[in-house]
Amino acid sequence: MTGPRADGRARRGWQRDHAPEPGGGRLTTFSIHVGAHKTATTYLQSRLQQGSAHLRTQNILFEPMPKFRARFTRHLWRAFRKVPEAPTPQDLQAAFGFYLRQAEGHFVASDENLVGTCNLSGRVYADSKARFEFLKACLPGSPDVVVLTVREYAGWLASYYSESIRWQPFVSFDTYKRRLKLDDGLWVRVVEALVETFGAGTVKVMRYETLQDRLPALLSTLCGAPIDETKLPESDDRREGLSAAAIEAVGKIADLSDAHIASSAIDAAMKRFPRSPEFPAFAPWSAEEIHRLKALYADHMSDIGRRHPGIFI
Incomplete structure (x- = not known):
């Protein structure tokens, strides 16, 4: 059955499956790690998950990213795209509130898809401002x-x-x-979208290049309390990038399949051509291009720091 009655029935089913359990803990504070993709998000999420039992002793709740994505993020972007039968912002506030009622002090949400999705249009996270505003509207608080x-x-x-x-x-x-589009602001544009949406005092930026040295500060910022990183064991769950040979193999598959590549085919190419001395990492830039891109990044970080003193972790 399709139509308004079916849509309403499906949404009521979603509400039933995602509503907070009655009588849970009090509403708590929360923090959000929005990504971005390919910036050690899997590593950070693994550390938080591996140390989740320790975090609970400090009244800090972390939900493993796949579960959080299934409960919240996936439905958030269905609603953003106005997909039929998608939940309303009020439904999503209740879904997020589920976690706030499970925690006794602080909830940490982390999903790199909250910043947007990866695409090949040439303008990274082009709709980040609209997405951040919609995310804010679907949260049960600040x-x-x-x-x-x-x-x-x-x-x-x-x-x-x-x-x-x-x-x-x-x-x-x-x-x-x-x-x-290297002249559209890139990280400056995304950071400004965050600041305009959530406020300068709320937004913090972590530089990937300093993450290992600043990991305790990052964890403490997210958790709202000092965190001993040694209590959050490292995981072997790391995602290796593609080798140059794997990218070449994927391109050949695309030539035979009208450009649509199944993720399983990419995984097979990674397995056949794993990053190693035999199959070096995918490194497509010339030395001159790398120099220009590093200079651009340095300029952008300086610009962000000037606009928002104290924003960097």
Whole structure:
């Protein structure tokens, strides 16, 4: 059955499955880590998950990203796109509130898809402002802190491209490079969108290049309390990037399949051509391009720091 009655029935079913349990704990404070993609998000989420029992002793709740994405983020972006039967902002506030009622002090949400999705259009996170505003409308209160991790452009854009070809019709990196809009602000634009939405005092930026040295500060910022990183064990769950040979293999598959590549085919290429001395990492930039991109990143970080003193973790 389709139509308004079916849509309403489906939404009521979603409300029933995602509503907070009655009689849970009090509403708590919360923080949000919005990504970005390919900035050690899996590593950070693994550390938080591995140490979740320790965090609970400090009244801090962390939900594993796949579960949080299934309960909240996936439905958030269905509603943003106005997909039929998608939940309303009020439904999503209740879904997020589920976690606030489970925690006794502080809830940490982390999902790199909250910043947007990877694509090959050439303008990274083009609709980030609209997405952040919609996210804010779907929260049951104001976050204590919103964290974005950024990364130097040469390495990040190559990784971003490798992630994008999992979900978009394949194009060569040369084609993607011609599409790239390097003059639209990039990280400056995304940070400004966050600040305009959540306020300068709420937004914090972590630089990927300093993450290992600043990990205790990042964890403490997200958790709203000092965190001993040694209590959050490291996990072996790390996602390796694509080798140059794997990218080449994916391109050949695309030539035979009208450019649409199944994620399983990319995983097979990664398995056949794993990053190793034999199969070096995908490194598509020339030395001159790397120099320019590093200089651009440095300029952008300086610009962000001037606009928002104290924003960096």
